Amino acid sequence: MTAKERILSRIRTAAVPREDYFRTETPVQPASIDLFCERVADYRAIVHRVSQDEVSATLNRICEGRRCLVAADFEFVIEGAIADAGFTHAELVDFETTITSCAVGIAESGTIVLDAGQGQGRRAITLIPDHHVCIIRADQVVSSLEEGLERVMVTRPLTFISGPSATSDIELVRVEGVHGPRKLEVLVVKA
Amino acid sequence: MSGGGIRPATSFTSAARETLKNRTLRANLGFATRTICAKRERVVDEIEDWQATRSAGAALKDHALANLEENLLLLEKQVEAAGGTVHWAATAQEAVEIVAKIARSHRISEVVKVKSITSDEIELNDSLKKQGIEAIETDLAELICQLADDSPSHILVPAIHKNREEIRQLFATKLGVEIESSEPHRLAEVARLHLREKFLTAKMAVSGANFAVASTGSIGIVESEGNGRMCLTLPDILVTIMGIEKVLPEWSDVATLMRLLPRSSTAERMNPYTSVWTGVTPGDGPQEFHLILLDNGRTNVLDDPVGRQTLRCIRCSACLNVCPVYQRVGGHAYGSVYPGPIGAILTPQLLAMADENANTLPFASSMCGACYEACPVKINIPEVLAYLRGKTHKQPVELAAFQVAYWVMSDSRRFSAALRGKRIGASVASMFGLVKGWTDSREMPEVPAESFRDWWRKRDR
């Protein structure tokens, strides 16, 4: 018998009784942008609330003097930012900042989710540079985790981000920034 | 050794006698567990109906386990459809062999690892080492334990038994870097630089999994530091070892899990990073993915109608933090990678109740019930403990005593009545008194006016 057959036959022998199981529908609720911003900031990420017209200027200000990377299909123009041309991991080390959009924001937990969609690029570009700037439109913010999960393309690589990288491994003292970006800024664009 | 395994070298009593001598450990652990518990209360209170959320978590896991065969087969199909390879391992040895074979076929002698208790359970690091393959731990605490040649003492903060100065010295000698201060920021920076080079050059990563979704073939890892993202993104090859009980049927089920896990674990609303991937994605991340589905005794647990609830466990470590026994003796006393209340029920069952030392673990409890209250998936740990005690003792009179104890603890009303010192409590207590080994080392106390749990709580405030 193969390992697979052995395991499956043991599961069958256990004959765990089945009971009815119902998933409760979570009602779609209007998301609170205030709550989202508050909870993102709680993780010590920097939150900017801007209007559509202010996006480019804000991004240019954040990126001034830094070596900046954006996904190839990023929708905003930033002076001097370099579009991802399939750089090697070693080449990515030379970038200080990456700017991306995201798929959805979840107010309940202050989480942004990247799903490799428009303007987000591959995972390595938001991981290696030490500073991640993420843009989210107000209409991309949902209230609950359930709604958030519905909005992403699940079979693409997903990264749920709730604040900058952190550890409490040494005497339970929180240290921001171990391996992931040590600085996270979120631009929330008003509707 | 940082490998671990699940076979205790001695009985719980003799291991605990040793660890109780370590005062630093006890002080650190007391501080850590109290801090986490206090923080946890705040984020739990935020949830409108925490009890309903716990019940939903328990029902979800029970449902997933009742349909385990279908879920695993669907998961296999979906992972393979997305370009991954699925392996089945009935034992620890089989799992290790699969990992080693993959490494050998690519001539790889060094792999980076994401913290995974499952890999510690199968003693992956030590076994790979024997085959000339070095496994490098990348989680800060696991790295500390690995460099110190020490085993983790807590699921969530494995190096809680070490203080900053010990860590500074360890890094200075083992990594050969001058470190002027023992500030945690500085120490984290040292680890960052040391590991960055490993991440950028590693060809293969090994991880565990917090969940898998059968309907989509997706795997998820929950972490804080970003070492997980590094391992899951940068190497060419990724091997994930997952206990078969981790599979969930649907993608939407992940919401229930993620509402419970970070709050119960790190006492956060959400952990900094959760990565989810499905097979292989061209141009993004590892281009070769292997999923190893591990049994290693889990089907023993599944086969027992009372013990099976143990498989709901999402490894959050909330039961450790609230446990008065764990707070005193520390993780090492349990002699297994699974410490605390969950370890006391999981370890002996994984070993099919056939390991004498592991069979002493169900006695490592004051039966206060705090673990049950804390558990986000409502595992009735006291019930399982009492039940397992009955299974380890063969003498008829002892068996009868434990059966009564189990009868009391399996019903919450009977249990709290007993704890409040009503008559039934007295009779159970005297039943315990019948058991040799229990009375050898302690006096059987009067049933107190106040339950131990109430007293412990007040005392901690």
Ligand code: SF4
């Ligand atoms: S038994 Fe419950 S509380 Fe303990 S680690 Fe598992 S899920 Fe968490």
